[in-house]
Amino acid sequence: MPAEISVGIHDLSFRTTSFVLPHTELARYNGTDVAKYHKGLGQLSMSVPAVDEDIVTLAAAAALPLVQHHGADTIRTVVLATESSIDQSKAAGVYVHSLLGLPSQIRVIEVKQACYGATAALQFAAALVHQDPAQRVLVIASDISRYDLDSPGEATQGAAAAAMLVSADPALLELSGTSGLFTADVMDFWRPNYRATALVDGKKSVAAYLEAVQSTWRDYVLRGGLPLEEFRTFCYHQPYTRMAFKAHQALLEECGVHTNEETLHKAVGTTTVYNKVVGNSYTASLYLALAAALDNCHDLDGETLGLFSYGSGSVAEFIAARVRPGYRSHLRAGEHRESVNSRQTVDYETYRELSCQALPTDGNTYELPHQTRGPFRLAALRDHQRIYEASS
Numbered sequence: 001m002p003a004e005i006s007v008g009i010h011d012l013s014f015r016t017t018s019f020v021l022p023h024t025e026l027a028r029y030n031g032t033d034v035a036k037y038h039k040g041l042g043q044l045s046m047s048v049p050a051v052d053e054d055i056v057t058l059a060a061a062a063a064l065p066l067v068q069h070h071g072a073d074t075i076r077t078v079v080l081a082t083e084s085s086i087d088q089s090k091a092a093g094v095y096v097h098s099l100l101g102l103p104s105q106i107r108v109i110e111v112k113q114a115c116y117g118a119t120a121a122l123q124f125a126a127a128l129v130h131q132d133p134a135q136r137v138l139v140i141a142s143d144i145s146r147y148d149l150d151s152p153g154e155a156t157q158g159a160a161a162a163a164m165l166v167s168a169d170p171a172l173l174e175l176s177g178t179s180g181l182f183t184a185d186v187m188d189f190w191r192p193n194y195r196a197t198a199l200v201d202g203k204k205s206v207a208a209y210l211e212a213v214q215s216t217w218r219d220y221v222l223r224g225g226l227p228l229e230e231f232r233t234f235c236y237h238q239p240y241t242r243m244a245f246k247a248h249q250a251l252l253e254e255c256g257v258h259t260n261e262e263t264l265h266k267a268v269g270t271t272t273v274y275n276k277v278v279g280n281s282y283t284a285s286l287y288l289a290l291a292a293a294l295d296n297c298h299d300l301d302g303e304t305l306g307l308f309s310y311g312s313g314s315v316a317e318f319i320a321a322r323v324r325p326g327y328r329s330h331l332r333a334g335e336h337r338e339s340v341n342s343r344q345t346v347d348y349e350t351y352r353e354l355s356c357q358a359l360p361t362d363g364n365t366y367e368l369p370h371q372t373r374g375p376f377r378l379a380a381l382r383d384h385q386r387i388y389e390a391s392s
């Protein structure tokens with residue numbers, strides 16, 4: 001029998017957009033009591049993409065530090081998970097592969113299942129590494145969440161990309177083998193191919209999410225998962241950060257444990273630090289919660305984290321991940337804070353103008369204005385093709 005190898009996340013990096021809209025601005029425009037956003041939803045601001053930013057530029061920006069630091073030699077697979085795909089056929093990761101100058105001897109694919117996709121990508125990556133521990137897999141979650149303007153979902157928009165290098169003997173996090181799984185055919189959130197914004201039954205999506213939390217946990221227990229007491233910190237998918245509190249309450253109720261705001265805050269409070277100012281980044285949201293826990297919790301050496309992934313429609317998974325001793329010296333907390341803090345604040349009118357600017361679809365040539373502060377940009381559209389370049 002070969003010795004058991006540990007596989008997991010060796011490095012984690014996220015980036016967000018160049019612009020940010022504070023919820024005070026949204027409240028100023030629509031007359032909502034801002035406490036609904038700040039307290040009711042747990043959102044302070046949301047990332048807004050520049051005209052020349054999309055899921056490809058965000059993904060490449062998030063992955064660049066990993067490739068620069070670790071090199072590309074051992075990367076044999078790139079998996080990009082997204083709900084806001086830019087093409088029905090070509091994988092967005094192929095553009096990322098090109099922008100990052102990765103070697104040709106690599107497979108690149110895109111995966112989709114609403115906000116859950118990146119967790120499937122992570123499991124796929126882990127299986128590949130188990131098959132060949134010498135190879136590494138670059139997993140990227142990249143999304144721009146868009147709801148109709150003036151709809152209840154508008155306040156829960158956001159955008160970000162998280163890149164993870166999955167390897168044997170990882171420096172940050174070791175994935176445990178057992179998962180709790182749950183799938184249900186439910187129309188809580190979906191986006192037909194002809195729409196740029198999601199359709200959502202908000203209340204139904206909250207209920208479906210909470211049912212998925214309890215169901216995945218039941219499955220996790222059934223399959224011999226770790227007991228509740230093993231976990232101190234739980235990272236949940238955060239369409240808005242109050243959802244993490246609701247989710248954890250549902251999980252504890254499933255376990256028959258009495259909760260109060262303090263218990264919930266201890267378990268999930270720190271995990272909301274990035275998402276409460278970035279907003280919903282769909283596939284990346286859970287991994288921004290994970291980054292927040294790693295970057296901001298005092299000392300997680302050897303601790304087990306619970307990760308809950310939910311993608312409307314719906315598929316959900318609960319996994320346990322053990323934090324590797326010495327992980328703190330491999331974090332990118334400074335870069336993450338810089339990405340969030342360097343965004344330029346826009347007023348409601350500018351945000352609305354940016355949101356209404358759909359890219360032309362007539363196949364003519366359009367040069368896009370240089371707005372992004374990121375390392376890559378969508379420079380032009382030509383012959384129905386997207387032309388990317390490194391920002392000069």
Ligand code: COA
Pocket residue numbers: 033035036037039040041152153154155156200201202203205206209239240243312
């Ligand atoms: N002060 C403090 N809290 C306030 C408030 C105020 N002035 N006004 C409202 N709230 C609270 C509400 O009580 C509610 O809390 P609760 O969820 O604990 O009941 C919360 O703020 C949201 O208010 P609600 O009236 O339910 O908001 P909404 O009708 O605008 O819808 C969503 C909220 C999340 C359904 C909506 O934003 C949406 O559809 N989002 C996109 C889908 C999504 O994120 N789904 C999540 C699962 S994937």
